Amino acid sequence: MSKICQLTGTKPLVGNNVSHSKRRTKRRFNPNLQNKRIYVQEIDKWIKVKLTTRALRNMEKIGTYKYLKQQLAAGFDPKVWVEDSKTIAAVKKAKRGYRRVETVDANGHKTYSVTFEPVAKNDRKVKLSSVIK
Numbered sequence: 154m155s156k157i158c159q160l161t162g163t164k165p166l167v168g169n170n171v172s173h174s175k176r177r178t179k180r181r182f183n184p185n186l187q188n189k190r191i192y193v194q195e196i197d198k199w200i201k202v203k204l205t206t207r208a209l210r211n212m213e214k215i216g217t218y219k220y221l222k223q224q225l226a227a228g229f230d231p232k233v234w235v236e237d238s239k240t241i242a243a244v245k246k247a248k249r250g251y252r253r254v255e256t257v258d259a260n261g262h263k264t265y266s267v268t269f270e271p272v273a274k275n276d277r278k279v280k281l282s283s284v285i286k
Contacts, residue, residue, distance in 0.1 A: 192217075
């Protein structure tokens with residue numbers, strides 16, 4: 154899993170651990186990334202984004218939709234998970250898992266078969282620019 158903010162492009166920095174005797178060893182400074190599910194009121198959709206806490210604070214300060222538009226204008230167009238209310242409702246309603254199906258033939262004999270219905274995908278990954286216009 155990459156440690157890159159989808160909205161700001163913040164990556165891990167490389168530096169040194171410096172001991173008391175001034176001995177240096179390489180280390181990484183990872184950004185504080187959080188997986189967030191954010192509701193964008195203007196387009197009436199939920200999006201899932203991996204972003205830094207700094208980007209999250211800016212989003213709260215400026216406004217979600219305005220911040221996303223600003224980042225698109227700056228050149229960041231990540232693939233985000235978009236959730237529609239229709240697909241979420243369809244997944245909740247769908248039956249999934251193992252099912253035992255009973256069939257009765259003309260003579261009255263019962264036979265059983267086991268079927269598996271996989272989990273339907275409720276998310277789809279799309280470019281942010283296709284969601285926000």
